[in-house]
Amino acid sequence: MTPTLIATIGPSGAGKTTWRTRHTPPGAVVVSLDETRAVLSPCGCSANQAVNAAAVAAGVATTRRVLAAGGTVVWDVTNYLQQFRTELLDLADEFGARTVGLVILPPLLTALARNGTRDPRRCPNCGYARRVDDHAVWRMHHAITHAVPHLHREGWHELRFLTLPPYLHRSEEN
Ligand SMILES: Nc1ncnc2c1ncn2[C@@H]1O[C@H](COP(=O)(O)OP(=O)(O)OP(=O)(O)O)[C@@H](O)[C@H]1O
Ligand SMILES: [Mg+2]
Ligand SMILES: [Zn+2]
Numbered sequence: 001m002t003p004t005l006i007a008t009i010g011p012s013g014a015g016k017t018t019w020r021t022r023h024t025p026p027g028a029v030v031v032s033l034d035e036t037r038a039v040l041s042p043c044g045c046s047a048n049q050a051v052n053a054a055a056v057a058a059g060v061a062t063t064r065r066v067l068a069a070g071g072t073v074v075w076d077v078t079n080y081l082q083q084f085r086t087e088l089l090d091l092a093d094e095f096g097a098r099t100v101g102l103v104i105l106p107p108l109l110t111a112l113a114r115n116g117t118r119d120p121r122r123c124p125n126c127g128y129a130r131r132v133d134d135h136a137v138w139r140m141h142h143a144i145t146h147a148v149p150h151l152h153r154e155g156w157h158e159l160r161f162l163t164l165p166p167y168l169h170r171s172e173e174n
Pocket of ligand 1: 010011012013014015016017018019034077078114115117
């Protein structure tokens with residue numbers, strides 16, 4: 001079995017978790033920083049950034065274990081920074097794993113509207129809310145939009161553009 005690392009690339013509210021709950025291949029192991037942060041947070045908050053580094057470390061350890069055994073791991077993350085994507089690609093490379101990037105980039109207003117339906121209240125213990133600031137959604141969306149033309153040079157074996165805003169669709173007329 002070829003070890004495989006699948007990773008989403010999309011801003012908050014894009015639909016990454018929705019996609020992976022529907023389409024994760026049978027037997028694949030999901031790494032969700034949201035879910036791991038919730039487990040590691042004394043207050044149970046998935047948004048608690050105080051435990052983010054520990055959640056990433058746990059995800060990396062899980063990935064090493066799964067890829068070493070020839071399995072498939074699905075990272076459910078925003079991946080909006082090239083540095084983070086490079087770290088995942090390097091991790092996969094340690095095991096000669098196949099890498100699949102899943103771009104989930106709906107129009108900015110769609111991501112904002114979906115994020116806007118989440119609970120905006122900050123937890124009194126960790127100080128974080130499930131809803132992220134509009135500006136943070138915009139920043140992630142902007143970063144990924146600018147990365148789209150360059151993703152094919154990052155080293156992914158396969159890129160799938162699952163959702164793109166209309167203004168990034170290839171025009172067949174021109
Ligand atoms: N294709 C879709 N059509 C309509 N609604 C969707 C679709 N995908 C996701 N949603 C809705 O959008 C909201 C956000 O989706 P989801 O939780 O999957 O986003 P996410 O990318 O995982 O965000 P985060 O990075 O914050 O975890 C949810 O309420 C979900 O039901
Ligand atoms: Mg999610
Ligand atoms: Zn909390």
